[in-house]
Amino acid sequence: MFNWDNKNVIKSLLLIGLFGFSQAGLTKDTGYYGYGKSATQEEIAAWDIDVRPDGKGLPVGSGSVSYGEELYEAKCALCHGAFGEGEGRWPKLAGGFDTLTDAKPEKTVGSYWPYASTLWDYIHRAMPFTAPQSLSVDETYALTAYVLYLNDIIDDEDFVLSKDNFTEIEMPNKDGFFVDPRPDVKNPACMENCKDPATIKVTSAIKGITPLQHIAKEEGANDKASSDSEDQQPKSADQVAVDNELKVGSAIYSQSCSICHGSGIAGAPKFGDKMAWAPRIKQGVEQLNKHAIEGYSGKTGIMPAKGGNPSLTDAEVSAAILYMIENSQ
Amino acid sequence: MSEDSTQSRRQFLQKTALGGAFAGSFSLPILANADKLELPDNLPHWMRVPGADFSNYGQPSSHEQQIIRWISANPDALGNGVSWTPLHALQGTITPNGLHFERHHNGVPQIDPTQHILLIDGLVDRPLSFDVKSLMRYPMVSRTCFIECGGNSNSGWRSNPIQSQAGYAHGLVSNAEWTGIPLKLLLEEAGIKPSAKWVIAEGADAAALNISIPIEKLLDDALLALYQNGERLRPENGYPMRLVLPGWEGVLNVKWLRQLRLSEQPAMTRDETSQYTDLLADGKARQFSFINEAKSLITTPSLGMMLPDNPGIYQISGLAWSGRGKIARVEISTDGGDSWVDAELQGPILDKAFTRFNLAWKWQGEYAILQSRATDDSGYVQPTREALITNRGKHGFFHYNAIISWEITEEGDINHVYGF
Numbered sequence: 001m002f003n004w005d006n007k008n009v010i011k012s013l014l015l016i017g018l019f020g021f022s023q024a025g026l027t028k029d030t031g032y033y034g035y036g037k038s039a040t041q042e043e044i045a046a047w048d049i050d051v052r053p054d055g056k057g058l059p060v061g062s063g064s065v066s067y068g069e070e071l072y073e074a075k076c077a078l079c080h081g082a083f084g085e086g087e088g089r090w091p092k093l094a095g096g097f098d099t100l101t102d103a104k105p106e107k108t109v110g111s112y113w114p115y116a117s118t119l120w121d122y123i124h125r126a127m128p129f130t131a132p133q134s135l136s137v138d139e140t141y142a143l144t145a146y147v148l149y150l151n152d153i154i155d156d157e158d159f160v161l162s163k164d165n166f167t168e169i170e171m172p173n174k175d176g177f178f179v180d181p182r183p184d185v186k187n188p189a190c191m192e193n194c195k196d197p198a199t200i201k202v203t204s205a206i207k208g209i210t211p212l213q214h215i216a217k218e219e220g221a222n223d224k225a226s227s228d229s230e231d232q233q234p235k236s237a238d239q240v241a242v243d244n245e246l247k248v249g250s251a252i253y254s255q256s257c258s259i260c261h262g263s264g265i266a267g268a269p270k271f272g273d274k275m276a277w278a279p280r281i282k283q284g285v286e287q288l289n290k291h292a293i294e295g296y297s298g299k300t301g302i303m304p305a306k307g308g309n310p311s312l313t314d315a316e317v318s319a320a321i322l323y324m325i326e327n328s329q
Numbered sequence: 330m331s332e333d334s335t336q337s338r339r340q341f342l343q344k345t346a347l348g349g350a351f352a353g354s355f356s357l358p359i360l361a362n363a364d365k366l367e368l369p370d371n372l373p374h375w376m377r378v379p380g381a382d383f384s385n386y387g388q389p390s391s392h393e394q395q396i397i398r399w400i401s402a403n404p405d406a407l408g409n410g411v412s413w414t415p416l417h418a419l420q421g422t423i424t425p426n427g428l429h430f431e432r433h434h435n436g437v438p439q440i441d442p443t444q445h446i447l448l449i450d451g452l453v454d455r456p457l458s459f460d461v462k463s464l465m466r467y468p469m470v471s472r473t474c475f476i477e478c479g480g481n482s483n484s485g486w487r488s489n490p491i492q493s494q495a496g497y498a499h500g501l502v503s504n505a506e507w508t509g510i511p512l513k514l515l516l517e518e519a520g521i522k523p524s525a526k527w528v529i530a531e532g533a534d535a536a537a538l539n540i541s542i543p544i545e546k547l548l549d550d551a552l553l554a555l556y557q558n559g560e561r562l563r564p565e566n567g568y569p570m571r572l573v574l575p576g577w578e579g580v581l582n583v584k585w586l587r588q589l590r591l592s593e594q595p596a597m598t599r600d601e602t603s604q605y606t607d608l609l610a611d612g613k614a615r616q617f618s619f620i621n622e623a624k625s626l627i628t629t630p631s632l633g634m635m636l637p638d639n640p641g642i643y644q645i646s647g648l649a650w651s652g653r654g655k656i657a658r659v660e661i662s663t664d665g666g667d668s669w670v671d672a673e674l675q676g677p678i679l680d681k682a683f684t685r686f687n688l689a690w691k692w693q694g695e696y697a698i699l700q701s702r703a704t705d706d707s708g709y710v711q712p713t714r715e716a717l718i719t720n721r722g723k724h725g726f727f728h729y730n731a732i733i734s735w736e737i738t739e740e741g742d743i744n745h746v747y748g749f
Contacts, residue, residue, distance in 0.1 A: 031518025036457035100612035
């Protein structure tokens with residue numbers, strides 16, 4: 001760890017050895033070392049974009065729900081859905097009320113976010129995703145008002161949100177957070193005879209393989225994983241996702257892959273041939289995806305990138321692989 | 330576990346010293362043909378021709394090109410996602426710069442260092458701005474530590490164990506030597522007002538990622554890092570400057586840092602409310618879970634590998650780390666947690682850094698479940714998955730640090746399972 005005595009050593013080196021002037025002479029109005037510059041008012045103003053729960057940082061301005069709706073349809077609906085329901089892999093912005101204790105909780109601005117200021121701050125700095133920091137102050141007020149309206153937090157279509165009334169907005173989940181008191185989970189660290197071997201339970205994956213889930217469920221996908229992680233009766237959410245994937249995969253396979261993999265020509269592992277597929281599956285889904293997407297030359301032949309069809313997306317190729325694997329083991 | 334199935338490394342080495350190589354099967358033919366090796370015919374061709382030229386910046390061998398970060402990004406927004414460090418393919422404790430994990434919210438900004446400014450403002454006596462050149466003049470220190478994303482291992486919350494290689498499920502953690510300026514020194518340049526309790530850090534990326542950090546952490550061991558493993562930061566790791574908060578979750582180690590604003594309260598940004606908070610079963614959520622709690626992972630043998638000889642002696646090896654301090658102990662179980670033995674810790678054991686552990690294991694073809702359990706010097710013990718889920722429910726999504734289990738089948742295949 002950094003040793004604070006260093007500073008004193010340096011101080012005395014400078015004082016005794018090099019310059020010999022007093023400490024007061026060294027302390028500049030930009031600090032002890034003083035290599036920085038005094039920040040100008042313009043710099044501070046340009047960097048000042050944080051907005052806090054107490055309203056600090058909100059600029060003067062306003063925007064109505066109806067103006068927000070117009071903007072939202074033009075700039076946001078494409079990804080977040082007309083009602084904030086989230087298209088495809090994009091985050092959902094509305095709904096999910098009273099689901100936080102459910103088997104499939106839905107965390108949205110309305111159901112989960114504790115402060116409206118966070119919404120203003122985030123839209124202003126980070127959205128729309130492809131053109132961040134392009135929204136004006138008034139546009140940001142209008143969009144914030146509209147997202148709150150989609151969440152029934154504002155219910156009047158004529159409402160105008162402004163710097164003056166902003167802090168009156170109360171979010172439904174404002175009391176939903178507490179400072180993590182970790183450590184919370186204990187382990188007695190038993191060394192011998194810790195459990196009755198007969199009661200040791202092992203949970204294995206369905207069919208030993210769970211491809212694509214991995215990609216579909218990393219955190220960037222707005223927590224889809226946490227809601228999907230729940231087992232459902234009779235079909236788990238995981239299984240539904242796999243089924244959808246298989247449908248896509250089957251179509252891609254017959255169109256772009258069966259020409260080689262259907263008959264096993266040119267050294268392609270044949271569809272349904274368990275022996276041929278077992279060692280390949282063993283390499284893991286990542287490796288199979290990589291080989292099929294980027295193409296490679298292996299021991300038995302050449303697998304062209306995406307089967308020679310560059311218009312396929314990576315996800316489509318992965319779906320075709322899943323379909324091939326599911327039917328070859 | 331009995332003495333003869335799990336041996337110390339030394340015993341293992343003594344027993345195999347005569348064989349001379351780790352895998353006995355291919356060591357013998359070489360010994361038998363020892364004379365032949367002298368003959369020119371057996372000289373490899375790279376000894377008969379001059380080698381390749383010098384290079385300005387060295388690259389890994391062309392035979393190692395499969396050792397990559399695994400990218401999982403949103404296919405419709407390629408800059409939003411993560412890439413995982415292939416921990417299963419690496420040894421030692423330092424992560425090479427090109428393999429350090431990434432988490433970007435909206436891509437890697439291509440920053441011109443001559444245009445980049447760091448502003449320190451808010452509750453300070455004198456707001457200061459620094460360009461890169463001026464920062465290079467400050468006294469710097471180096472420290473080795475891990476950085477772990479709060480979302481690392483999050484597939485563990487799912488009901489089915491994911492079948493990905495060790496690094497591709499648990500590799501949103503990497504370990505590097507960071508060199509830079511102690512933040513305490515820079516904050517003192519600006520003069521800290523007594524009312525300042527939090528610092529809001531902001532990055533210069535397209536997400537303008539902002540997050541609140543208690544000022545005590547910055548006054549303790551935090552760095553403004555300019556160098557990573559001896560060279561300037563890589564763009565994907567924050568070039569030209571980033572925060573390094575040893576032992577605290579990744580998102581707080583703001584990359585491309587452009588502002589530190591001292592404040593009396595946290596800003597309650599999106600990434601400390603909507604994200605990186607743990608939703609519990611009762612509907613309440615933990616917030617400000619700064620510390621990465623102790624965790625360990627067996628990197629070999631692990632999924633994607635096989636045990637080729639039965640019976641055979643295998644080196645169990647892995648990594649352990651804790652955001653609270655040093656790793657004090659790592660134990661291994663091969664029977665699903667019924668019995669445990671201590672692994673050997675490889676020094677130097679550094680504070681809030683990867684520690685490698687090793688243990689030789691004699692496998693006799695039995696079904697086995699390999700697990701590792703880390704304890705740090707605060708006495709915290711890595712929990713079982715059962716205990717973690719019991720405490721936090723199934724929707725925590727972040728901050729998963731439970732014991733990881735590899736199933737070894739009688740055929741020597743390896744699967745990821747939840748075993749308890």
